Amino acid sequence: MSILELQGAGFAYGHRTVVDDVTLSVSAGEAVGLVGESGAGKSTILALLLGLATPRTGSVLFDGVPLDRRDRRLMRRFRANVQTVFQDPYSSLDPRQRIDRIVAEPLRSLGIARGDEARRSVMDAVAAVGLDADVLRRYPHEFSGGQRQRIAIARAIVSKPRVLLADEPVSALDVTTRIQVIELLQALRRETGLALIMVSHDLSAVAALCERTVVLQHGRVVEAGSTGDVLHAPQTAYARTLVSAIPRLPSSPTAE
Structure with missing residues (x-):
């Protein structure tokens, strides 16, 4: 069963739709990558998943229950169980x-x-x-x-x-x-x-960590599937463009 899920979620700023009918989920022990260029809607989806924004259409589910910020008991349990790590370790502390x-x-x-x-x-x-x-x-x-x-x-x-x-x-x-x-x-x-949902521009990091990948373009899911399939046999021109830019990572790390 999914722990955290978007079902047909949509969100707009004014008249501009930034997330359109997005469905994704994550289960225990699973890692899902959410990728796309700037403006694809990744940050807005993260805000929806964190309960910091409310979808105009669709819903956010936690353990199968629609998230309701008016339900204090549910939100307290949600906050304890859904945490985040930000991009910049210099400004986040x-x-x-x-x-x-x-x-x-x-x-x-x-x-x-x-x-x-x-x-x-x-x-x-x-x-x-x-x-x-x-x-x-x-x-x-x-x-x-x-x-x-x-x-x-x-x-x-x-x-x-x-x-x-x-x-x-x-x-x-x-x-x-x-x-x-x-x-x-x-x-x-x-x-x-x-469970992990990782928002990233960096498909090499997604390839190293995530079993599934969701590709966003203009707020819509244009491709989704196993990371191997998305990276090695992308079905859309947009996904192929993203994959072509993957840098190579060293095969083995050294100590900090």
Whole structure:
């Protein structure tokens, strides 16, 4: 059964339609790539999936139940189970706060855990992304871009969500660090059954991480299927153009 799903979703800004009859879903342990050039509607779809915008047509379903922002109990459960990682690890972390408070923020804001329980959850999340506990007393400016993105991922998984929405999570990183973060996301999926929807311009990252790919053009799905089929046998001219621009990634990463 799908955990998070769009069914025939449409959205417009004024008279301009930016998402038109989009259907997609993700199940436990699955990774879905959402690709397309700028203006294709990817960010709007992410906002719909996060419950930050309400579709004008169609619906957003969480565990088969239509998302309703007026239902506080449903939204609290939704917020705990659907988390996000943003593109820029430099701007997504508050520079005035120590890492322990940054990672614990979802626990505080959602009222999930406090005190010793929260501290244990924070330490577990930091360990899960491959960082030592001593990072917790430091500040974001003391870390590299790759380390900051690991911290952002720790913040996203500290509430033990079932779905992670990743908005260009590796595009601001150098190539080697990009591979390491992709491998981290793969490991988290294997170990926890985390579902992932990744919005990306970078089809090479999607190829490395996602089983299914959805191709958007002008707010509509123009192609969808297994990532292998979409990348190796695209059916539309638009998808073929995207695939032709895939860069090659190194075959094996080195340590940061």
